[in-house]
Structure formats: C-alpha cells, structure tokens
Amino acid sequence: MSARICLAVATLGLLSRSTFAAPSSSTGHDILPPPPNPEPIKIIELPLPPVAPTREEGACTLDINPRRTGCIAVDPSLQGGTFLPDGNHVIATVNFTGAPAPPDPASVYMGMQMIAVRTNGTTFPNGDTWKCITCGVPDENKEGSEELTEYPQAFKDGRRAMAASNIVDCGDAELTSPECTPDKVHIHPIWWESGSIRELRIHPDNVHLGFSSFTQQNGALGQYAYFGRIVFNPAPKVGEHLSPRYEVVNVTRLFNPDAPQPVEVEGKRLVLNPNAIAVGELHLTTGKVRRLTQHPEYVDPLDISPDDQWAVILDTRGTDRQMWLSGMRGIPPVTDLITTSLTSATRNNGQRRFFVPWLIDYHGDRGSYFGQQINAAGDGTPGSINDPNWNARADPRWSPDGTQITYYQYLVVPPACGGQNPLPCPTSTAPGGRINRLMLATLTSRTPLAPQPIANVPEFIPWGVPVKPGDPLPIRPAPAPGVYTLKGKRSGSARVEIIGDGTTIDTVAVRYDRFSDDGINILRGWENVTVTRLSLSTSRAEWYSDLWSTGETRSSKRTGRGGFHLEIDSLVNIFKANGTMVTTIDGVVYKPPANGT
Template sequence: MFLLKVFFLLLQVVTVAVYSRADIPPPPEPEPIEIIELPLPPVASAVEGSCTSGTGCILQHAGLVQGGSFLPDGNHVIARVNYTGAPAAPDPASVYTGDQIILVKADGSSFSNGSPFKCITCGVPQDSSQGKTEALDYPQAFRDGRRILAGTNIIDCGEFDLVSDECTPESTFIHPIRWNTAVDGSGEGGSIRELRLHPDNLHIGFNSFTYDAGKLNQYAYTGRLALNSAPTTGLPMAPRYDLTNVNVLSNNDTRNIPLIVDRDQIRINTDAITVGEFRGFSGSGKEATYIGYPRESSNIDVFAVDLATGDVRRLTSHPEYCDPIDISADDEWMAIMDTRGSNRQMFMAGMRNVPPLTDIISTTATSSTRNNGQRRFFQPYLLDHYGDRDDYYGQQVNAAGDGSPGSINDPQWNGMADPRFSLDVTRLVYWQALVVSPACGGENPLPCPNSTEPGGRTERLMVAHFTSRQPVPVTDIEPLSDTISWGTPYEPGTVPSRELFISGGVYTLYGTANGSAQVTIVENGDAIETVAVTYESYSDDGLTFLDGTENITVRNPTVTLNEVDWYSDLTQRGQTNATKKTSPDGFHLSIDVNTNIFNANGTLSTTVNGTLYTQPANGT
C-alpha cells in the first residue's frame, strides 16, 4: 500500500475547515479502552508437511499479510494470511497453502470445525475463480455479510453468509474487477490499486498511476460496480465486475488549483479541492478521505472532501506523518495510524505555520522518510469527528501498556494499514508488525528484538474495545451519485492532465497578516528543479513571524529515486520561538520511495521553544 506516496500531483491541497471555531465542540475526554489479541493459525516452516494443524499454518514472518475489516456482525474479522507447510494432496489440508483470505473469530468462540479460523478462499474450484487476480490486499466486508472485496477481486458466497457452514469452497466464487480504459473495450483494462469499498456496497474508490515525461503521477477515482456474467469484450472473458460511471477526483477548474499565480504574485488558494492518494470513505459515504499536499511545509496530513459539495476538511494537523484512516459508521470518530509520539518527522516538520512552497518539489521525499524500509513508526490513535485542533491530538489507542517486550504498546511493534471500526463503533481492529532485519540488526545499529508471539511470529492482530460505549444502530446508506460535480467523468482512452506547472521566475507571496515571501522557481526542461524562498517577517496569523531562507533542489535519476539538496536557515519569533537549520554544507538526502531507506549527508534539525529535534541516523 505504501509503495509510493506520490505527491507530485503538484498541487493537491487543502482547504480551511468548513466549520467555524464556534461550531467545534471541546475535545472529548480520554475513554477506557481494553485491547485483546486475536488468535492466528500456528507457525510452520515452508517444508511440505511440516504443518500438523488440520486448518492450516502460516509463515513465521509475513504469515499475517494484512488485517482487514469486521464482518457486519462485529464478531468476525477478515485477515489475509500466507499459509505454509501444507501436506501434499489428496490430504484435505493440502488446500491451506499460499496467499488466502480467512475469517477470525473475535468473540472467543469457534467455528463448527472447532477452530477460531475459517479459510474463505482455500480450495475454491478454478471454474469458480476464472480471471482471479493475485492481489488480495485491503480485505473489506460488504454489509450483506456474504461478500468480501480483496484487492481487485470480489469473493462471493452467493445466498450464504460467509460464516455459515453452507459457505463452502464449492459455493464460493471469486470474480475479478475490471476497469475499461480502451476505446474499443479490449484488453485487460487499467491498473487499479488500493481499492476501498463505499458503504453503499455499489461503488468503490481507487488509485491508479500514469507515467508521463519520466515521472510517476497518481490519480484517484470512483466507480460503480456492475456484475458482468457473460462479457463479450475485454479480458478476462469470464464472469467479472466491471467498473462503470468512473469519475476522476480532480479537474482543471480554478477551484482545483491551490497555488494561484497572478503575474508576479503567488496566492495560496485555501478553497482548493485536489485529491492525491485516495484513502477511503466516511461512514455515511458522503466524504472521501485522502492524503493532500501539505497545508504547512513538510507536514503530511489527511483531508476529507464532501463528494457532493466539494467542501474540504483538514482532519489532521500534527507535524508527524499520518496515512491509514478509517471513519466510523456514524461519522463521529476516526482511527488513524500516525507517527506522532515517535518524533520521526519533527526534524523537518516541527516548525509550524510555514507556507507550503518548497513542497512543490519536496513532498515525495519528505513523506518517504516516515518509514525505515519495512519498519513503520505508526501507532493507532482515536480522534473525534473534528480531528486535530489546538492542543488536542487524539488518544493513543494502545497507550495503556507498560512498554515491555510484547506489550500492547511495545514500540518495536508498529501499526500497519488499515485500522477498522466495527459497524456498531464499539470496537476497532488493527494489526501490527515487529521490526525485523534489515531495519534492525546486522549493519543497522539497532538490535533486533525477539518475538514473544507463538512460534516467534512477527505479526499480530489486535482488537480495541471501547468499553464505555453503547452500540450505534446501523442505518441505511444513501447511494453515492454516479456524477461527482467537481470531478471529471472518465472517458476510456483518456489520460488525466499532467500536474499543474508554475513557470520559472521570481514571485511574491504576501502573508495574510504581515510580511512577505520571495519565491524563486527554477525549471530544468519540463520539470521544476529548485524552489528557493526568502521570508521577511512573514505571518498569516499575526502571532508568529518567520524570517530567513530555504532552498531545495530535487532531481529524479529514476522514477522513484529522489536526490534532494536542502538548505535551511529559518527563524520564528513571537508566540512560538523556533529555528530550522541545516549544517553549513546543507542536508543531502537520497531516498527511493520503493524502499524508504533514510540515507543522508549533512544535517537538518528543528528547535521549537527550546526542544531540539534531529534527523534519524542513516539506515534507522
């Protein structure tokens, strides 16, 4: 999922919240939370026959590939696992092999076979899964309790509930999803990834990439699912779900331009609508969530846009990196995975209220520093509907542990995507992975911890119970319109327009309250290579004033590799006293968005009201 945090849609931004301050209630008080770990299949080796469990075994590392959502009943959780060690056919247990979708009991009970697990995809006949794609990521339940969206497939048990004994391999079908991108309807269709199911069960949202002029661009879409039992064009020529009424979640209207150039001036358009990486829908389905271009420099946040009106809300504002998000069915709560508390991003994002100017070229690199390879620094947080504000940054879901090895808040266990609320909003499921080599051990100065899980397993599936809550009644969902008024209807054969481009030159941005910023943009061919800014008493709030310079140059030797030369000498005074400085020879970062391995020369550090934040060491 986090392969490419691509923000070089130059201008994906942000708007002010659609609420006035008078409309926003005080933050909620912390609530009691109890956390349990769900059972997973036992660990076995890759040797054939090494698994002695009749209901399958998983790999020690990457055995739990991804946690999914609750089923509508709230008593079962979907998970994607990698089975191993199965005996050879004709042993019935031979079906427990490879990448599969299972259900896990979340109430302590067992299925009729005596196991807390049930494999949904194991042993499904080939005739019932023609055209099935390999991707089974982000498994999500339909509200009918009979279907699962997994990757670019829909797993369907027909008239039977997934949890019932009647839902057998012989009654299960796996249908691929196809998006037609050819004028004549031919071929395999377009690439779709990171699919999210709209709560009306009729639509999905997804991301897709295009390559243009040596750059990788990401766009977000919505589309209606339509079962095609007997296709006559396109591949696969097998029963499938076609995407119809597809909309691109952007257009070329001025309303979608966040940095507006008027001759020699730049203005930040705080009413702009742009959707970068699509992250999901709200519980009512009225909003789409997404990663947007920073509202403050180097600060990566999540936004929500109303699919009917185009009103945008900034959901998070903490300087740390936020990405996975789920909004509860009643729209009152959100669960996020965030690096807040780890100080991972504070060295570059800790200075607040800096306008997002250098981010025109630096956002891909700055967002990529959130991980160290496969090691993430995420922990789950609970926020109310209105999100971050003032000193409220939510409640860490797993804060109650003692931090010891294997505890619920052991910092070596990092949150993965996606957290998911139960439909009644009383529980949250999330999954974690233990840091392993090469993110620790060997040449890495951080030692690798020993797993305390059964069989040394390095992934675990967790459920948080909000014990003081009463179940929220499930309500009907208004279907998503097939027309997104502020989007663009997709026509097969077309490619969305390239990111907006600001020509090289010198521009001025005036502070809303005081001062100005002189912005110099340098082109190299058809790309912006350098953005340099000089601030003079710049202030948007009249409380904190910014002076100094920042100069960033970014080169892309390959589509995914970013080489950054960064020079900062910034000072804030007033309500906040802060500095952001590089070493005299600058800060030089080389980072590939495929691997996210931190590799830098020189230093970049930020001091806020006397607290110093420094960059991570290389490889950590």
C-alpha cells in the same frame, strides 16, 4: 451520515503536515467544544492460524494443527481488513504454508488466502477461532483473479468481500456460515477498461468503489484517484480475461486540472488555496474539504466511525519521527512543490513503520488536544500492546456498532534492525514466533450504535471529470519558472524563485520577510531545495535552510554549512541521508534519524 470515502492520496499534490496549520480551529470556526476526556480502551490480540516452523512441504504437522486446517508462515504477510456486518468477525488475508502434497485434503491450505476471525471469543463449529474462506476454491471458480493481498473489505451483505482487485463471492450464503463451502465460493476479478486499478475502497452503498491508478509523467511516478460503479458481467466480450468478472463503469476521475489548485499563480503573485481538492478525507458529493489533523507529524490511513463523530488514524505523532523536518509551524507549502514524495517517504524505514493508532473526535486537533493514543495503556515491554517494535500498518477499521476498532501490526525485522543497522532486532513473543499480529481495541464505555443510514451518492461526482476509455491523462498544473511574491495573510511576504525547464520544477528558493499567516508566529530567513529524479520513484534532495520564527513559539530550522542531502525511493522508504538539519522548538531540539534507523 455524510457521503464520504477515504482514498489513497496521490504523491503529487500532497501538502506537508505543517501546511495551513490553524491550531485553534480545524473547521474554520473560532469557537469549538472542549476536547473529550480520555476513555477506557481494552486491547487484545486476535487469534490467527497456527505457525509452521518452516515453509517446507508437510511442515504443518498434526502436532501443530490437529484439525488439519492449515498453518501460516512466521511472516504470514498479514493484511488486516474490515469487520463483517455482524460485528463478530474480522476478515484478513494471510499466507498459508507447510501443507502436505496433493491429493491430501489439507493440501489446499497453501498460499495467500482470505480468512474470517472471530472477535467475540467463540469458535466455528470445528473448534477453530478462524475460518479460511478461499482455501480449496476450484480453479474454474477463480479464473482471471489475482493474488489475494491488500485491503480486504467485506460487503454489507455478508456474502461478499474484496481483496486487491478481486471480489470473493459465496452466492446466497454468508461467508462465515457452514453453507459457504469452497465449491460455492467464486473469486471474480475486478476490471476497468481504462487501465490497472489498486487501493480499492468499497463505498457503504455496496455498488460504488473508489480506487487509484499509477501514472508516469515527466519521468516521475504519479497517481490519480477515481470513483465508479461495479456491475457483474457473467460473459464479457472484451479484455484479456473473458471469465465472469466485476466491471467498473461510470467512472469519475477525482481530479480536475481546471479547478483551483493548491498552489497557483496570479501575475507575479503566488497564491495558496487551502480548500483546493487533493483527494484525502472530503465530502464526496460537494468536494468540500474539512481539515481533521494539525499535528506536524505524518498521518495517512484513517477510518471514520459509523456515526461520523470520530476518526481512528495511524500517525507518527508521539514518535518524533519527522519533527526534525516538519515540526516548525507556519511555513507555507512552497518547497512542497518538489519535495512531497521524499518528505512523506521518511515516515518509514523500509518495513519498519512508525504509525501509532490514535482516536480523534469530529472537530479534530485543536489547542493542546491531539487525540488519544489507542494503545497507550501498555507498559512498553516486548510484546506489549505499545511495544515500539510492533509497528501499525495501513487501514484501521471501525466495527459496525462503533464500539470496536481493529488494526494490525508487524514486528521489526532485518534490515530495519540488526546487521549494519545500529538497532538490535527483537525476539517475537507471539505464538510460533509470528511477526504479524491482528489487534482488537474495545471502547468499553461506549453504547453500541444502531445501524446507520447510508447516504446516496451521485452516479458521477460533480466536481470531478467523467472518464471514458482512451481519454488522455491530465497534467497536474504547476507554476511556471520565475520569481514570485507570496503575501502573508496577516503580515509580511516571501520571495519565491522557481527554477525548471517548463515541464518539471527542479529548484525552489524562498526568502521570508516577517511572513505570517496567523498573525501569531513571524517567519524570517530562507530555504533552498533542489530535487533530482534518479528514477520513476527515487529522488535526491539538496536542502539548505536557515529559518527562524518568533511569536507564540521560538523556532528554527537550520541545515549545516554543507546542507542536508536526502535520497529515498518512495516505494521502498529506506532512509539515506548525509549532512545536518536541526529543528528547534522552544528549546527542544529535533534531528533526523541516522541512516537505516
């Protein structure tokens, strides 16, 4: 198994989903095996704690939960997580509510907690199909910890798990065992001397992790990815919280400003580097990049199978959510220099997500193969496995034996529906009217894998930059203002004008003259984009486009006379636009969604 890690990609430096498209090959070879045949997949909804009708004290009554083991809210803020190493449990974090007041023993079932859910149809000794791991943990056992919210992940020892920047530790007892009682559980914070950390990912070796940290540069929100080792410090001497904690040491920043960048300048020529590292899915030790997907829609969270032969991805493919923007192939990522944070944010509309789970083999998208939709077998009715009002959320996960996948979904709620939004709000068919659900997909024809070897990783990643406390953050290199020529790999060229103040780029104007990178599609026309930053996370784009291509497909991307104007906050993702932009591909027309949809 190769040493891989999947990390959140910094908004700056991401390339659009039409970038470097090579539909005939995702690995650089001319001959690839034929796509796999679709396989049978069975999907069920995993059980969660019962739902309290309100958040009022005592709303979780004996009639709702006679075992007095807690209730969750209608919106329990579910975050689905990984399988435990036995493959029979999935961990998650949920918001418990409606508990009685202390000193009632059931009062501990309140707030965001970590649970383990049985996946094999059996129950815990008390008859529940789930167990709350952190309910009732004494205050002295969780000093310095933060709320258990995002990205719950289990360690391979079965005795520890991580959520947000905390590690839940049950000592020598497995988290799901009767011996793991609240008094034995400790919730330790994870601390890094150089700053805050988020979006943490445990490496399979259980001693390293990847994480990201937000930055503010040139009036915009940025992000860098890091990799380091975790060590337990029972008696820290520095920092805000001096309780026992896990510390991140020997940290490498997974970005080197002196390495080749996605877009570079050589004299008056603009050069694109498809193998430049913008952290996503890559070989951790060498930094070698292998592209997995080619579809022009937006893919974000993914997980690689234990044997390294498959990926499960969440993608907007099949929904046409972004085809109006990215469906035209063969456009080099030049305007991406300023539009990435806006264009990527159009994948959502607030809390309405358009992600769908897909299964893709090792060789990735090729020809007409774009993977198999995992939940395609439903009938689309309310509450069905492919009900479009149930939206997949981040981070699908493989079981240790490679036969199952877990993912979780949220139901569309206001303001993404109802009120001024033209889309009506659906009625939940889940137990208690719950609007979150945890799903389990079983690949029924697969044989369970034997335990897979874990690759060693170097203590410092050789292509990254070791980080010491107090080191200044680098500035992401970008082309200076000027007029450049971008040569097509097969034919033609583009005139690129970059306008800015020398620190930031405000406008990119491109004119294409028979431009072609693949020798199949010929691009002509022009595109002009100006981006204004309204806040750290909010930008407005003024977009004008008149592009067309001939060859394998006949495509165009055109704005109306008044252009297309998009304003979006990348942390909220509410779609606000006016004007027109129409992309046409072989006669099929794609238009942007209406505001609020």
